[in-house]
Amino acid sequence: MADTNDSNNSNNSPGNHSSGNGNAIEIRDLVVDYGPRRILNNLNLDIPAGKINVIMGRSGAGKSTLLRCILGLKKPTSGSIRMLGTELTTATPHEVNSLRKQMGVAFQGGALFSSMTVGENIQLALREHTNLDESTIRIMTRIKLDMVNMLPFENLMPSELSGGMTKRAALARATIMDPKLLFFDEPSSGLDPITAAELDELILLLKQGMNMTIVVVTHELESAFKIADKISIMHGGEFLVMGGPDDIRACQDPIVQSLLHRTPRESRVDTDAHLRALVNGEIEPGASGNIE
């Protein structure tokens, strides 16, 4: 049965930050406000180590904000993020740096440096954080390029790559330090179905071969159900439901069902409110699910 984000989930009990319980990341009572707007509302989430954890939801559900908090790019308003045994929200810069060396991130757009070749992009972290021999760096780079089927393209510039190649190069770069935690932001978006399926296979291989904890933020249903050990669905800055793929499929929540079956939003029925919004700009609270 799927878990919901409430006190019934014993693993989510506030204050339970114990490490060694099989979780790579534990999020407790996480709140993010942008001015008067609440973007993340009291989130609790356990991310089990060595598993593929998919965070899903419609655009504006809060997925990207949550990912930015986990990556330490956004400081939450309140709450706790415990990662690999370190409390991120109160960590010193040294602790944050140490954590970041154990994290790899494949950003949606690749985020490759345009002035460097693909190979130079991939080996950047090794040059910055290690004293490895040049030949080791070169071989490691090529091992990662081969892993993502990009070995022939080591000397190309990012501008010469297709969308799929850029994503694969970004994945090679994200894994160059063999991180314990690997994050993907929309790995399949904009890819043709075959390339997307290949990327899914690669994510599964990474989990199996390198025993990485993988967090994938996506709204690609097919991909999510293929790769996920655990799926957490967000809506309106909260977790609506969590569980294995079968739990999510069986969930009868109407919002989850509409997400799974790609049902469009219902048309507005309150014509007065709609008119007031159009004429006077009076938006009623909760009128839109999009909060980002």
Added chain:
Amino acid sequence: MKCSLTAQEGFDLLKLSGEVDLNYSPRLREQILASLKEGHALLIDLADVSYIDSSGIASLVEGFQTAKTAKLAYGLLNVSVTAGQVLTLTRLDKIFALYDSAEQFRQQL
């Protein structure tokens, strides 16, 4: 990581144990290249390796290439499940010569 080199009849046996990661792979590389520089065939025992990362694999690859150039026998012994998964992921399981026993390696010298 622990690393011990013993001279066998006709080859060197390098036994590794523990975690081979970014901190220890430079030492592994040095040890492999030093043995090959002496002109010795080399068998690397991975039975007790609990974790090996890409830098460790890169050291094994560099050793393989160096041995090939020098026409020296080079192989991996008792590849642990963990190390085997990484070799499979990087498709190097098809490239390295893998052995189940030192005797098997000795016979093909």
